[in-house]
Amino acid sequence: MGLLDRLRGRAAAPAPRVRLLTRPGCHLCEEARVVVERECRRAGAVLTEVSILDDPALEAAYWDRIPVVEVDGQVVEALRVDPDRLRRRLAGDRRLTW
Numbered sequence: 001m002g003l004l005d006r007l008r009g010r011a012a013a014p015a016p017r018v019r020l021l022t023r024p025g026c027h028l029c030e031e032a033r034v035v036v037e038r039e040c041r042r043a044g045a046v047l048t049e050v051s052i053l054d055d056p057a058l059e060a061a062y063w064d065r066i067p068v069v070e071v072d073g074q075v076v077e078a079l080r081v082d083p084d085r086l087r088r089r090l091a092g093d094r095r096l097t098w
Contacts, residue, residue, distance in 0.1 A: 016045040016090050021068040023052050032067035032081045039083060043090035045071075 020036050022029035033049070040047040052058040052066060062068050062078075069077035069086065076089050 013092070016043060016071050017073075018045045018047045018090070019070040019073075020047065020049045021052050021058060021062055021066055021070070022049060023066055026066055028079065029067040032069070032077075035081045035083050036069055036086065039086045039090055042087065045090050 018036065018040050020029075020033060022033070037047065039045075050058065052062050065078045067077075067079070067081065068075055069081055071086075071089050077086060
């Protein structure tokens, strides 16, 4: 919690949790990784990358839609990552979903 938050009596918001769903050899995933890593650094978000090949349920659900970006468990981007849209979502705009 920052000093101003303590003075105002409220806790700082937790860092967004971002999950990037990919698969090996996916060129769109490689492009998305660059954007997602950059925006997560800017926002102080926690990034986890997961290969859909490691989970049969993810593979069945997302095989033809990767890369997929989830923020706090909600899909916000698929196929192509819009950096401005992701930046706004990481800043707390909950209206932006895919």
